[in-house]
Amino acid sequence: MGNRNDGKSLERTIRLIQETFKDSEHTEVFxxxxxxxxxxxxxxxxxxxxxxxxxxNICIAMECKDYGKKVAVGIVEQFKSxxxxxxxxxxxxxxxxxxxxxxxxxxxxxxxxELMTAEEVSTEYLNDLVTQISHYNLKIIDINNYRYxxxxxxxxxxxxxxxNLETKFYESETGKELGVVExxxxxxxxxxxxxxxxxxxxxxxxxxSLEENPAFxxxxxxxxxxxxxxxxxxxxxxxxxxxxxxxxxIKLVEIISEVxxxxxxxxxxxxxxxxxxxxxxxxxxSELIIKxxxxxxxxxxENKETTQLKKLFxxxxxxxxxxxx
Numbered sequence: 001m002g003n004r005n006d007g008k009s010l011e012r013t014i015r016l017i018q019e020t021f022k023d024s025e026h027t028e029v030f031x032x033x034x035x036x037x038x039x040x041x042x043x044x045x046x047x048x049x050x051x052x053x054x055x056x057n058i059c060i061a062m063e064c065k066d067y068g069k070k071v072a073v074g075i076v077e078q079f080k081s082x083x084x085x086x087x088x089x090x091x092x093x094x095x096x097x098x099x100x101x102x103x104x105x106x107x108x109x110x111x112x113x114e115l116m117t118a119e120e121v122s123t124e125y126l127n128d129l130v131t132q133i134s135h136y137n138l139k140i141i142d143i144n145n146y147r148y149x150x151x152x153x154x155x156x157x158x159x160x161x162x163x164n165l166e167t168k169f170y171e172s173e174t175g176k177e178l179g180v181v182e183x184x185x186x187x188x189x190x191x192x193x194x195x196x197x198x199x200x201x202x203x204x205x206x207x208x209s210l211e212e213n214p215a216f217x218x219x220x221x222x223x224x225x226x227x228x229x230x231x232x233x234x235x236x237x238x239x240x241x242x243x244x245x246x247x248x249x250i251k252l253v254e255i256i257s258e259v260x261x262x263x264x265x266x267x268x269x270x271x272x273x274x275x276x277x278x279x280x281x282x283x284x285x286s287e288l289i290i291k292x293x294x295x296x297x298x299x300x301x302e303n304k305e306t307t308q309l310k311k312l313f314x315x316x317x318x319x320x321x322x323x324x325x
Contacts, residue, residue, distance in 0.1 A: 010097065013289075014064055016299050020273065030048040032046065043086060045061045048062070059091070065095070066096075071100045076094065094108070094114075118264045121261045126276060129290070135278055139250065140248050146180075148243060166180070167231060170229065178229070191218075200322060201322060204322065216250055219246075220248060224241060260276075284302040285301050286300050
C-alpha cells in the first residue's frame with residue numbers, strides 16, 4: 001500500500017478548501033462523516049458535501065489517500081464499492097498527493113470518479129506564491145496610568161481611593177467580585193477590532209524595523225451605568241464607579257512557524273486552490289486557502305478544533321491604504 005501518514009492533515013485541507021468555495025446557504029461540508037447503509041452498516045467518508053440545486057439533493061463523497069506513492073486501481077475499486085452502498089451519493093472524488101497509477105486512472109473514468117492531486121510544494125514555490133508571510137501575536141507588556149470617575153465629588157472620598165492590580169470591583173446587584181485584571185481583560189476583548197487595526201497600522205509603519213519598534217501604546221476604558229459597579233475605599237466605604245480607564249503597551253511578537261504548502265489540482269490539471277500551513281506548535285496551526293483569483297480564507301486549528309478567522313482589514317502596498325473588509 002506504500003508509506004502513508006494518518007491523512008488527517010490532507011483531509012482537513014480538502015475540507016477547508018470546500019468550505020472556502022461554498023457559494024450557497026444550502027451547502028454543508030462534513031468531515032469524517034458517517035452514513036448508515038440500507039442494510040444497517042455504517043460507512044465513513046473523509047469529506048461529504050451536501051447541497052441542493054433546483055430542489056434536488058446533491059451529495060459528493062471525497063476520499064483522501066495520503067500515500068507515499070501513486071494510488072493503485074484497487075483503491076479506486078474499493079471506493080466505488082463503498083459509494084455504491086450509499087444511494088444518496090451522486091458524485092465521487094479521490095484526492096492523492098502522489099497521483100494515480102495508469103490502471104487507476106482508467107478505472108476511475110469507467111466509474112465516473114473524479115481524480116484530484118494535492119502535491120506538496122517547495123519553499124521556493126511558496127515564496128513565489130506569497131511574497132511574505134508574517135505571523136504575529138499581540139502581547140500586553142505593560143498596564144499603567146489607571147484613571148477612574150466615581151459618583152461623588154467629595155474630596156475626602158476621592159483621597160481615600162487607591163486603584164491598583166489588587167483592587168476588587170463588585171457588581172451592585174449580585175455583589176459578585178471582579179478583579180482589576182479581569183475587568184481589563186474584558187475591556188481589551190471588547191476593543192479587539194480596534195486594537196487589531198492599530199497593530200496593522202503599526203506593522204505597516206515599522207515592518208522593516210519591528211525589532212526597534214515592537215510596541216505601541218493603547219488607551220482603553222469602560223463607562224458603566226450608574227451604580228452597576230462599586231469599589232470600597234481604603235476605609236471600607238462603598239463608592240459607585242462610573243468610568244474606568246487605563247493605558248496598555250502592546251508588543252508585536254513574531255511567531256516562528258514551520259511553513260508547508262500544497263497545490264490542489266483538478267483532473268484537467270487546472271489549479272483549484274493553494275494551501276499554506278503555518279505550524280505554530282504541537283497543538284495549533286494556521287492554514288491559508290488561496291483561490292485562483294487570489295482571494296483567500298484563513299483558518300486556525302487548536303486542539304483539533306478549527307475556526308475560520310474573520311478578515312478585518314486589507315493593506316494595499318501600492319497606495320499604502322488600510323481598508324476594512
